[in-house]
Amino acid sequence: MPGLALKTSSSDEIIVCNPFDGSLIGAVRETDANAVDLLLKRARRGAQIARSLPRHQRSAILEKAAAAVEERKEEFALLIVREAGKTITQARKEATRCVNTLKLSAEEAKRNAGEVIPFDAYAGSESRQGWYTREPLGIITAITPHNDPLNLVAHKLGPAIAGANAVLLKPSELTPLSAIKLVEVLIESGLPDEVVTVAVGGADLGKALVSAKDVRMISFTGGFATGEAIAKSAGIKKLAMDLGGNAPVIVTENSDVDAAVEDCVSGSFWAAGQNCIGTQRILVQRPIYERFKTEFLAQSAKLKTGDPMDPDTDMGPMISEHAVTRAAAMVERAIAAGATLLCGHKPSGTLYPPTVLENVPAACDVLNDEVFAPVVILQPFGSLDEAIELANNPEYSLHAGIFTNDLTEALDAAKRIDAGGVMINQSSDYRFDAMPFGGFKYGSMGREGVRFAYEDMTQPKVVCITRLQR
Helix, strand or coil: CCCCCCCCCCEEEEEEEEECCCCCCEEEEEHHHHHHHCCCHHHHHHHHHHCCCCHHHHHHHCCCCHHHHHHHHHHEEEEEEHCCCCCCCHHHHHHHHHHHHHHHHHHCCCCCCEEEHHHHHHCCCCCCEEEEEEECEEEEECCCCCCCCHHHHHHHHHHHHHHCCEEEEECCCCHHHHHHHHHHHHCCCCCCCEEECCCCHHHHHHHHHHHHHCCEEEEECCHHHHHHHHHHHHHEEEEEECCCCCCEEEEECCHHHHHHHHHHHHHHHHHHHCCCCCCCEEEHHHHHHHHHHHHHHHHHHHHECCCCCCCCECCCCCCCCHHHHHHHHHHHHHHHHHCCEEECCEEEEEEEEEEHHHHHHHHCHHCCCCCCEEEEEEEEEEHHHHHHHHHHCCECCCCEECCCCCCHHHHHHHHHHCCCCCEECCCCCCCCCCCCCCCCEEEECCCHHHHHHHCCCCCEEEEEEEEECC
């Protein structure tokens, strides 16, 4: 396995199990935090090698890797189902998105190289001309979560390779196998194997990787508490973080209610709610609230929860029983505080059915924090001003959505909602891999999306030529 053959003081293995039935999927060697010097030595060599690769070669490697993932898409999808618990339909979509992310990265490797600087536009610089280039940062530490174990890894590796960087990749220890397989494909496609080093382990390993002085950037997707800890120990280096969300969707009285219901059901329960841009709060204008609620509950009740390998399954398991217990506890606290349970909240192992609440008191954590589970809250509102105020309340703000047939209302809301993306006539969970992706407030720092990550992972270098007067 790439980057895992390093000898460390740890002989422990991390066991990877199927979250649906607990069956053994595989095992990887745990990388000891004390091995960070070995990892950095390898990464320094990788950075030198990556910097020497011309743009056309980086592009060709990424293009070839995209073709290989396309060819082996079903193999990747089955692995995602087994280690992450996504349904086979959702896993196939993730594998397809990974192909797209790698293709976008291949294209980015051949462009965005810099531009000419018009020195003579400024008095006193008439005798100068020059340009700037985009140069690699060097070593990037990338830390990825369990919920998109393939495509979120591609979003770190693709732009980093396009920008001629080396990467220390720490995938989630719950789902490392998809990441390792992707790195294997990149190496088979011509990437020198020292350019990406995979290290699998816990918090101590993560702290060692992010605090290393040789690391010039940390790209992290995960929870706020971990992101805050990374920021405290990172030292002076670039940080790019997606720290979760609490996405609102506004449904106005002049919207297409049927379309809003269908999209919000998908947005709320896709990937068992383990989706940072998944819909968590649905704000519905009072004249249509009861109709929306009735239709939303009816469609939610039709969702089949169970074996993710069954093509008829709409929602597979959550990643672990611990994740279920955490979500159920948040729901219990809300009910105890006076919230009304409309459906769901019947956990069984790692399965947690679609759960809908209303009348949730303002102080409840299920309303204010990221639940990261198939739990959604319905809230009525009067005016659009009230809806936007409610939408903007939480500190996490990746995406939001609004359903309306009034263009003026839609654009007004898009301007005033504090979020990294506002989807109009779409639930909050839409993402295209080329668009800038990140949040406002505590939702993130920096942006993903291939072009935008590439720019974060490179740095401008100015070359200025002075014409000497003779």
